[in-house]
Amino acid sequence: MLFRDYPFRLGVAAGEPAADGFVIWTRLAPDPLDRHGGMPMAKVDVDWEVAADEGFKQIIQKGTAAARPEIGHSVHVELAGLQPARPYFYRFRIGREVSPIGRAKTLPAIGVRTDRMxxxxxxxxxxxxxxxxAFADIxxxxxxxxxxxxxxIYEGRRKLMSKPGHDGRSIPVVRDHLGxxxxxxxxxxxxxxxxxxDPNLQAAHRAAAWFATFDDHEVSNDWVSDHSAQGTxxxxxxxRRQAAFQAYYEYMPLRRASIPMGASIQAYRRARFGDLADIHLLDTRQFRTSRPCGENFTAECDAxxxxxxxxxxxxQEAWLTSELRQKAGRWNVLAQQVMMMNLARDRDGVAGPKPTRNFDSWAGYLAPRDRLLRNLDGLGNVVVLTGDEHQNFxxxxxxxxxxxxxxxxxxVSTSISSGGSGSDARYDQAxxxxxxxxLKFKQDQRGYLLCDVAPDLWTSRFRTVDKVHEPGGVVSTRATFAIEHGNPKLVQA
Known part of the structure; x- marks a missing residue:
C-alpha cells in the first residue's frame, strides 16, 4: 500500500505489562489531523515484531494485526509467552514503512522474590x-x-490568550488547541x-510500558457517573461519554477487556509485581455519586x-476490599485520580466560617473515604498515588x-503542564x-513523581521543571520522602 506520508506519525506505545507480556500499540495516520488520519475506510494489515535486542537480530515473536476503521485504524496487540522481568523491543511495519522502536519490560513473575521496583x-x-x-526527562x-x-487530553479550548493563575500571575496559551x-x-x-x-510524549511512550487511567478531562471537566458539571x-x-471512551481506548495501549461497551469502560484492575507490590488501579469517575456542596473549593456542607x-x-469497593485482604504483595499501591487527603484550604486567600475543600476529591465523600481508610488499618504497607491537583503534595x-x-x-504528583510554569510556593503555602x-509537603511547579521501592523502604522523588512556558526548562529533584514498611509515616530525606 502506498501512503501519501509516513503512516506511523503518531508513534508507538506499550501498556498493561504483566509477567508474560504486554500490549503494543500504534495507529496508522499519514495525515493525523485529517478526519480519518489520511487513511482509506478499509482494513489494513500491519506486521509487528518483538525482539530481545534493539537491533532486532533476535526476534522472539512476530505476526500480523488488522488496523480497522471502526477503531480509527489503531492496533492493539496483546503479547503473551514472554519471559518475566526483562526488557523487550517492538516495532510495526507495512511494506517498506517501519515504525519507531519501542521498549517495554515484563513484570517479575507473581510471587517471586523481588528486591526493586x-x-x-x-x-x-x-x-x-x-x-x-517532563516527559523528555521520564x-x-x-x-x-x-x-x-x-x-x-483536555476537552475545552481557551477563548483568551491567558488565564489567571492561583498566585495572581497569568497563565499564557503556549500552543493552541485545534477545534x-x-x-x-x-x-x-x-x-x-x-x-x-508531541515528540516528548512519544519518547516517553517508547521508553516504557504504561498503566493508563482516566480522570475527568478525557470526557468533560468534573463529570461523575452520568452527571455533567455543565448540567447536560x-x-x-x-x-458524549461514549464518544470520549471510544477515542480513549483507540489511543491508549489497553487490552481487549477495556473495549468500551456503550458509555461504559472497564477501568479498575490489578497488577502484581513479583512479591514486592500489588498495584490496584482504580476508577473514581464512572461510579461516583453527584458532587456535594455546589462548586469545588466552597464551604463544607452536611452532604x-x-x-x-x-x-x-x-x-469496585467490594473488589478492592477483597484484594487488600489477600495481603499478597509486600506493598499495596492504590493508583487513583483525586486527592484522598481531606485538606482544609481557603480559595484565593479568603477565609470563611467553615473550611473550604475540594469537593471533586475524596473530601466531598467522607463516608466512603472513612470506609476505605478503616480497611487499610493494620496493613502498614499502603501508598496512595494521585494526580489532579496540579501541585505536589x-x-x-x-x-x-x-x-x-x-x-x-x-x-500527589504535580501536572506535566497544566497550570503553566507555576512557582516553588503558592500564596497559600504557609x-x-x-x-x-x-500534610508534610506542598509545592507548585510542573513535573512528575519517581518512585523507588524495596522490600523495606519506599522512596519517592518529586521531579520538577523550572519552566514549561518556553523551551529550555531544567528538571531537578525538589524533594525526596521515604516510608518504612510497616510504619506509614513520611520522612523527608
Missing part, C-alpha cells in the same frame, strides 16, 4: 498551558513502567492526534457526610478527622501547611 507517575498535560519537558529514566493518572469543545468521536480523535504528535441531561451526556455517597461504587492518611494514627501515605498537620 522503579516507576514514574505523571498526568494532567494540558496542551495549551505548557511544553512536555524518557531518559530507567523505569519498569509509568502510571498515568489521567487528564491525558473547539469536544463532543463527537471525530472531535476527541483530533485532540488525541494533536497531543500524540444525563441521556445526552452519556452519548459531605452522606452515608449513601459513593466514590468507587459498591462493586505528600501527606499521611488516617480515618475520621485525620488526627489519629496514620494508616497510609499519599503522594496557611495550608499550618492548617493541615498531616
Amino acid at each position: 522503579r516507576f514514574a507517575v505523571a498526568g494532567c498535560q494540558a496542551w495549551e498551558d505548557g511544553l512536555y519537558t 524518557a531518559d529514566q530507567e523505569i519498569d513502567f509509568l502510571y498515568h493518572y489521567g487528564d491525558y 473547539d469543545e469536544l463532543y463527537s468521536l471525530d472531535d476527541y480523535r483530533l485532540r488525541y492526534a494533536q497531543y500524540r504528535m 441531561p444525563p441521556e445526552l451526556f452519556l452519548l 459531605v457526610r452522606d452515608p449513601k455517597a459513593q466514590v468507587l461504587g459498591s462493586a 505528600a501527606g499521611e492518611l488516617a480515618p475520621g478527622d485525620g488526627a489519629g494514627k496514620p494508616v497510609a501515605v499519599e503522594f 496557611q495550608v501547611m499550618a492548617a493541615n498537620p498531616t
Whole structure:
C-alpha cells in the first residue's frame, strides 16, 4: 500500500505489562489531523515484531494485526509467552514503512522474590498551558513502567490568550488547541492526534510500558457517573461519554477487556509485581455519586457526610476490599485520580466560617473515604498515588478527622503542564501547611513523581521543571520522602 506520508506519525506505545507480556500499540495516520488520519475506510494489515535486542537480530515473536476503521485504524496487540522481568523491543511495519522502536519490560513473575521496583507517575498535560519537558526527562529514566493518572487530553479550548493563575500571575496559551469543545468521536480523535504528535510524549511512550487511567478531562471537566458539571441531561451526556471512551481506548495501549461497551469502560484492575507490590488501579469517575456542596473549593456542607455517597461504587469497593485482604504483595499501591487527603484550604486567600475543600476529591465523600481508610488499618504497607491537583503534595492518611494514627501515605504528583510554569510556593503555602498537620509537603511547579521501592523502604522523588512556558526548562529533584514498611509515616530525606 502506498501512503501519501509516513503512516506511523503518531508513534508507538506499550501498556498493561504483566509477567508474560504486554500490549503494543500504534495507529496508522499519514495525515493525523485529517478526519480519518489520511487513511482509506478499509482494513489494513500491519506486521509487528518483538525482539530481545534493539537491533532486532533476535526476534522472539512476530505476526500480523488488522488496523480497522471502526477503531480509527489503531492496533492493539496483546503479547503473551514472554519471559518475566526483562526488557523487550517492538516495532510495526507495512511494506517498506517501519515504525519507531519501542521498549517495554515484563513484570517479575507473581510471587517471586523481588528486591526493586522503579516507576514514574505523571498526568494532567494540558496542551495549551505548557511544553512536555517532563516527559523528555521520564524518557531518559530507567523505569519498569509509568502510571498515568489521567487528564491525558483536555476537552475545552481557551477563548483568551491567558488565564489567571492561583498566585495572581497569568497563565499564557503556549500552543493552541485545534477545534473547539469536544463532543463527537471525530472531535476527541483530533485532540488525541494533536497531543500524540508531541515528540516528548512519544519518547516517553517508547521508553516504557504504561498503566493508563482516566480522570475527568478525557470526557468533560468534573463529570461523575452520568452527571455533567455543565448540567447536560444525563441521556445526552452519556452519548458524549461514549464518544470520549471510544477515542480513549483507540489511543491508549489497553487490552481487549477495556473495549468500551456503550458509555461504559472497564477501568479498575490489578497488577502484581513479583512479591514486592500489588498495584490496584482504580476508577473514581464512572461510579461516583453527584458532587456535594455546589462548586469545588466552597464551604463544607452536611452532604459531605452522606452515608449513601459513593466514590468507587459498591462493586469496585467490594473488589478492592477483597484484594487488600489477600495481603499478597509486600506493598499495596492504590493508583487513583483525586486527592484522598481531606485538606482544609481557603480559595484565593479568603477565609470563611467553615473550611473550604475540594469537593471533586475524596473530601466531598467522607463516608466512603472513612470506609476505605478503616480497611487499610493494620496493613502498614499502603501508598496512595494521585494526580489532579496540579501541585505536589505528600501527606499521611488516617480515618475520621485525620488526627489519629496514620494508616497510609499519599503522594500527589504535580501536572506535566497544566497550570503553566507555576512557582516553588503558592500564596497559600504557609496557611495550608499550618492548617493541615498531616500534610508534610506542598509545592507548585510542573513535573512528575519517581518512585523507588524495596522490600523495606519506599522512596519517592518529586521531579520538577523550572519552566514549561518556553523551551529550555531544567528538571531537578525538589524533594525526596521515604516510608518504612510497616510504619506509614513520611520522612523527608
